[in-house]
Every structure is written in structure tokens, then in C-alpha cells.
Amino acid sequence: MKIVKEPTYKKFITGPLERFDDRKGGFSRGRNDPGGSKYDKMHRRSVENIRKNVKGKTVLDHGLWAAARTVDYVMRRTQYGRETAALFNREFKAEGLSPAELTRTIKRVGRWLGADLVGIARLNPSWVYSHWGDQNAYYSGAAQAGDPIDIPENYKYVIVLVREMGYDMVKRSPAVEADTDLIYARMGFTSCSLATYISEIGYHAIPSVNELGIDIAFAVDAGLGEMGRMGLLMTREFGPRCRIGKIFTDLPLEVDRPVDIGVQAFCEKCERCAEHCPSGAIKSGARTEEPWDESNNRGMLKWPVHAMKCLDWWAKNGSHCSVCVRVCPWNKPDTIFHRAAKCLAERDIFTRLMVWADERMGYGKQSIDFFD
Numbered sequence: 001m002k003i004v005k006e007p008t009y010k011k012f013i014t015g016p017l018e019r020f021d022d023r024k025g026g027f028s029r030g031r032n033d034p035g036g037s038k039y040d041k042m043h044r045r046s047v048e049n050i051r052k053n054v055k056g057k058t059v060l061d062h063g064l065w066a067a068a069r070t071v072d073y074v075m076r077r078t079q080y081g082r083e084t085a086a087l088f089n090r091e092f093k094a095e096g097l098s099p100a101e102l103t104r105t106i107k108r109v110g111r112w113l114g115a116d117l118v119g120i121a122r123l124n125p126s127w128v129y130s131h132w133g134d135q136n137a138y139y140s141g142a143a144q145a146g147d148p149i150d151i152p153e154n155y156k157y158v159i160v161l162v163r164e165m166g167y168d169m170v171k172r173s174p175a176v177e178a179d180t181d182l183i184y185a186r187m188g189f190t191s192c193s194l195a196t197y198i199s200e201i202g203y204h205a206i207p208s209v210n211e212l213g214i215d216i217a218f219a220v221d222a223g224l225g226e227m228g229r230m231g232l233l234m235t236r237e238f239g240p241r242c243r244i245g246k247i248f249t250d251l252p253l254e255v256d257r258p259v260d261i262g263v264q265a266f267c268e269k270c271e272r273c274a275e276h277c278p279s280g281a282i283k284s285g286a287r288t289e290e291p292w293d294e295s296n297n298r299g300m301l302k303w304p305v306h307a308m309k310c311l312d313w314w315a316k317n318g319s320h321c322s323v324c325v326r327v328c329p330w331n332k333p334d335t336i337f338h339r340a341a342k343c344l345a346e347r348d349i350f351t352r353l354m355v356w357a358d359e360r361m362g363y364g365k366q367s368i369d370f371f372d
């Protein structure tokens, strides 16, 4: 892993990056689809799957994701996207500590509260959404769709939190895979509790998951990984098998440096996610500036993801999907063997051979075991 001066996406910027309007995001458009909400369709199909007792999508499987989401829904409705109020201490402030000491403290507390990775970046306003989108406004209730988003100017930093999803649970996809839901719920605990900590020591914090800005870009700025072909954050530790949360804050902190873990070169040679995506939503071949549609921002050479195709597949499947995460060669359990392979991957050594061998060895195959 190389510490680099600039995030690796920087060299692919081709024009001005306008703040993205979350109303154009796939999740918002899916809610407002002229043919009816794609989520309603997905849930109707889910009931159909239960009725037909489809393997991996039975009533017992269905219950997993709903159970796992419970806390996430509460956190979105009550905590995310708004400033956290201190519970008790409104008098004393943790003063006399340097940014380095505060950073150490925040990272320690963040990990104690369950984060697997904690990174800090100076807040790049380009990554803050210009307006609330329908989906996030619906779940949060903190604003109406179309309301402008303004993070207060004194909020100079974003603390980015990553939590790992379970390797075996992700293997189930496109059958019911409930770690997307569970890790969002756990992230709710971690990010909202850390925001309370910041408020309680005399500073200000706004916790958020999907609301307010582009998590992946913040995470890359905070040195937690790079953006891969499938459009998700690729971490050194878990590949794309993780979820992100973030906290905007006025706490004075020291920022992390971005990293180059070799993902850009690797994804140029590997197209595994594009080959296996059931909806054809992931672009194969070279990066492009051309968006699929309004859900892709302009101004950067990248592999745009076709959000509507992805959501159409979720509706057809009756469940959200993590097939791209499941098949990615960077999605591996943490073993000595895989750590050694990662050293080669990071240096772009034998990449094509490794991608070929990875599939032959059976990695990325679906397995729906859970109740056994």
C-alpha cells in the first residue's frame, strides 16, 4: 500500500465536478419511477418468493433482512442528517488538546464503538449533495426532497467509518443477503454514538450514512481505499465487502493521507463484477466520461454504474443484490494466504492470472447456507 499525495481518482478528473443532486441518484429515482416504485415491486416479488418457497428467499430468509434493518430505520428517522445534541454536558469543552491528540481519541473511541476502520478527511464540498433526494428524505424525515444541503462552514472535517460485512452472508447473494442491512444497523450504533461523544466533549457533529454526500468519495479522501469498477469503495482489508458511515464535524482533527492500493490497475484488467452482474449495470472495458444517464455525474473518467438497471434487477429478484461484491477477487477472508495474494494484487503482478485462477478455485460462488 502506498500513501499518496492525491486520491487516485484525481488523475481521472476531466472537467468541473458539480455537486450532485441526490434527487437524480438511483435510490431516489427508483422511488419515483413513473412505472411505480421499484422498492414496492421488489417487496411484492419478495412476498411472491415466500409464497413459492424459493430457496434462499423463504419466509425464514426474508425475516433476516427485515430483522437486521430494525435499528437502521430508527437511527435514520431520529439521528442521521441532523446535528446531534449533547445528552448531558453543555458546559465543559475538551480544550487544550492538539488536533493530533483529538484525532487519536476519536479513532480510539470510533473503534471501541465498533468501527473496523476510521479515517479523517478535510471536507471536500464537491462531494456534498446539493439537494436532499427523495429516498433519503423519506427515511430520514430530517428534510424534504429538494431541500438544499448546506453543511455549516465551520464543519471542516469528515470522519469516515467502515464496518465489515460477513463473508459467508455475502456469499448468499442474490438470495437474501442480510449483512447489508445488519451492517447499516451496526453503523447506526457506531456513527450516532460517536457523534454523541463529539457533542458531549463540546463540539458539533452530524452523523449520516447515505444522506448528505457521496460516502465513497469521502472514504477515498480519508485514506480508507479506492473506488473500483463496480463503483463501490475497495478497502485493502475487506475489498468491497463493507459499509460506510460518516460524521461531519467542527472538531479540529488531523487528516489521513489517501492511499494507492493498486485497485485502478487491477480493475482495468479484471471485469469480474461486470461479467457477473445479473443486470448488466457495470461497465466493462475502458473508463469513459459518458454517463449512462442523469444518475452519473460528469467530469471524471470512470466506469459508470447504471443505477436503474441495477434496481430493476432488485425488483425482479425480490431482494437487494450483492453479487458484484460476492464475485470481486478483493473480497476475501483474512488469512495469511489471502494477505500474500493481496501483496501481488497491490503491485499489479500476475493480475490477469490471479483473476483467472481465483474463479477456477471457486471463489465468488454462491452459497446460501445460514440455517445449517
Ligand code: SF4
Pocket: 276, 277, 278, 279, 280, 281, 282, 305, 309, 310, 311, 313, 314, 321, 322, 323, 324, 325
Ligand atoms: S448490486 Fe447486483 S445488479 Fe447491482 S451492480 Fe451489483 S451485481 Fe449488478
Ligand code: SF4
Pocket: 228, 229, 230, 266, 267, 268, 270, 271, 272, 273, 274, 327, 328, 329, 330
Ligand atoms: S470484480 Fe474486478 S473489476 Fe470489479 S471491482 Fe472487483 S477487482 Fe475491480
